Amino acid sequence: MSTTLTMLDERLKTTVMNQLAWDPEVDASLIGVSGKEGIVTLSGYVDTYAAKLAAERAARRVYGVKAVANELEVRLASGRIDPDIAKDALEALKNRIDVPLGIGVTVRDGYVSLTGTVEWMHQRVAAERAVKYLRGVRGVQNHISLKPSVSPTDVQKRITEALHRHADLDARGIHVEAEGPKVILSGTVRSWMEKDEAFRAAWRAPGVIAVDNRITVVP
Numbered sequence: 001m002s003t004t005l006t007m008l009d010e011r012l013k014t015t016v017m018n019q020l021a022w023d024p025e026v027d028a029s030l031i032g033v034s035g036k037e038g039i040v041t042l043s044g045y046v047d048t049y050a051a052k053l054a055a056e057r058a059a060r061r062v063y064g065v066k067a068v069a070n071e072l073e074v075r076l077a078s079g080r081i082d083p084d085i086a087k088d089a090l091e092a093l094k095n096r097i098d099v100p101l102g103i104g105v106t107v108r109d110g111y112v113s114l115t116g117t118v119e120w121m122h123q124r125v126a127a128e129r130a131v132k133y134l135r136g137v138r139g140v141q142n143h144i145s146l147k148p149s150v151s152p153t154d155v156q157k158r159i160t161e162a163l164h165r166h167a168d169l170d171a172r173g174i175h176v177e178a179e180g181p182k183v184i185l186s187g188t189v190r191s192w193m194e195k196d197e198a199f200r201a202a203w204r205a206p207g208v209i210a211v212d213n214r215i216t217v218v219p
Contacts, residue, residue, distance in 0.1 A: 008064075009035050016040055016059050025054035031072065033059075038066035038217075045075045049140065050133045060192040066217045067192075074110075080136030082107040089137075092130040099127045103144065110138035117145050121203040146209040159183060159208075162201045174198055174215060181209040188218045 012035045020028035031044040040059050046052050056070045086107040093099050100123060104115040112131050118124050124144045132140045159178075163171035170190060177184040183202045189195050195215045202211045 009037070012038070012040065012062070012064050016062050016065070019058050019062050020055060023054065023058040026051060026058055028055075031055060035065075038064055038219075039069065040065050040067070041069040041071060043071045045073050047074070047076060048133075048135075049074050049137045053132070060196070063191060064219050065192055066219075074138045076110070076136060076138070080110070082109070085110065085112065085134060085136045088134050089131045092134060093127060096126055096130045099123055099130060103127050105131070110136055111141065112137055112139070113141045113143060115143045117147050119147060121146060121208065159202050159205050162204065163198060170194065171198070176202070182212065183208050183210070184212045184214060186214045188216050190217070190219060192217050 013033050016033050016035065017028065020026050020031055020033070027046065031042060031046070034041045034043070040062075042055055042059060046055065052070065052072045052074055055072060056068050059065060059068045086105050089105045089107065089112055093103050093105070100118055102116050103118075106113040106115070112134075114127055114131070116127075118127070124142065124146060127144055128140050128142045131137060160171075160176045163174055163176070173189060174185060174187040177186070183205070185198055185202060189198065195213065195217055198215055199211060199213045202208060202213075
């Protein structure tokens with residue numbers, strides 16, 4: 001049995017390495033891959049935080065991957081001082097029409113921390129997206145809180161219907177439970193991509209301020 005598992009692990013490792021090498025957003029030359037029972041670990045170095053996220057996305061696309069441990073370290077080709085990064089971050093947030101005013105920015109050793117309050121999840125995501133690709137950024141900590149203006153009582157029904165409408169998602173194995181503004185997803189899906197799609201569908205529902213994604217990937 002152990003031989004079979006080892007062969008499957010090696011096959012998954014090779015497939016993930018090929019996916020990383022094929023992805024134009026990723027320089028795989030300094031990335032190491034290991035895998036065991038569907039859990040893939042990425043190690044090594046990349047030159048930007050965006051490349052670190054892109055490597056994780058690429059690994060998740062591979063069939064058979066149940067989870068990804070991203071241990072990649074960002075090593076910048078040329079360093080930038082924190083005040084310059086903070087200035088660029090504030091300007092980037094200002095230029096996004098989907099980010100409301102009042103988002104705070106703190107930068108320390110290249111790590112950007114975002115604070116403030118927004119009404120919708122897509123605004124929180126947009127704020128993070130605005131700064132994570134800036135030159136010199138090593139990582140982003142998104143502490144923006146959600147305070148929706150509405151709290152619909154039919155959150156569970158809306159999310160369930162949205163999941164079943166989704167063309168790229170088999171929602172038959174997904175269970176949705178709403179506890180006020182918090183949503184709990186459970187059940188099984190066929191791939192990590194389906195798990196992510198279910199997560200995003202739940203976040204799009206008005207009134208949701210937290211999603212606990214307990215869905216298990218069973219290829």
